[in-house]
Amino acid sequence: MTNPQTAVPTAIASISESHVGRKLRLAGRLLSFDDETQLILLQDDSSHAVLVDVSLCIDPMQTPPELRDTRTIVNIVGYLETSNVRISSVICWLIIHITILPCQTELHVPIIHNPALTDAPDIDPFLVLRALLLIPTADLDLGLWHEGIRLREEEGVGVAEGS
Numbered sequence: 001m002t003n004p005q006t007a008v009p010t011a012i013a014s015i016s017e018s019h020v021g022r023k024l025r026l027a028g029r030l031l032s033f034d035d036e037t038q039l040i041l042l043q044d045d046s047s048h049a050v051l052v053d054v055s056l057c058i059d060p061m062q063t064p065p066e067l068r069d070t071r072t073i074v075n076i077v078g079y080l081e082t083s084n085v086r087i088s089s090v091i092c093w094l095i096i097h098i099t100i101l102p103c104q105t106e107l108h109v110p111i112i113h114n115p116a117l118t119d120a121p122d123i124d125p126f127l128v129l130r131a132l133l134l135i136p137t138a139d140l141d142l143g144l145w146h147e148g149i150r151l152r153e154e155e156g157v158g159v160a161e162g163s
Contacts, residue, residue, distance in 0.1 A: 007077040009149050012044035015127060019080045026050065026129065027137070027145045030072045031121065035063060039128075041121070042076065045142050049121035052076055052129045066136035073140050078131035 007025040015024070028042040031049065038055035054076075058064070066072045 009145075009152065011146055011149050012042065012050050013046050013048040015048075015050055015080065015124070017082070017124075017127070020082055020127070021079065023077065023079055024129065025075065025077050026052075027073065027075045027140055027142060029142075030067065030069070030074055033063070033067045035060065040067065040074075041123070042074065042129075043121050045146065047122050049123045050127065050129055051123065051125075052078065052131050052134075054131045054134055057131050057134050064136065073137050073142065075135045075137045075140065076129065076131050077133040078129045081128050081130050083126050083128050 005023045007023045010019065010024045010026060012026055012028050015026075026042060028044045028049075031041040031043050033040045033054075038053060038058060038060060040052045040054055041049050042052050043049040054067075058067070066074070
């Protein structure tokens with residue numbers, strides 16, 4: 001019997017291709033959710049964001065109300081994967097709900113400005129976290145979350161390879 005891989009607490013800003021195949025635990029603010037693709041855009045307290053495929057842990061017929069509320073803080077466990085195809089049109093769909101971003105897609109979707117945010121988040125369009133667990137955690141202090149990750153990295157405890 002093998003031991004299940006432990007999900008390593010990881011800052012969204014530090015996610016890179018070196019984490020592909022690893023089980024990660026992320027925390028951040030929900031910026032957007034697309035019912036059709038079951039993708040969410042999750043951002044940390046900086047300008048970094050990651051696409052998360054929640055199709056394995058969310059019933060498409062009963063989307064939790066927390067996913068309808070942007071800026072909800074969530075905790076997610078899943079495996080980081082690469083996308084064979086650049087999903088720029090999906091990213092553009094997600095981002096047009098939060099900010100202005102010139103998107104280069106075949107869809108020619110109009111860009112809608114949300115005055116709450118002024119800068120588009122920094123996203124790697126080839127990396128997607130395939131979520132196994134999503135927990136709304138409104139009371140999570142993201143500052144303390146990042147401080148905990150920093151302390152773990154200093155001690156070398158549970159550090160994701162590539163960090």
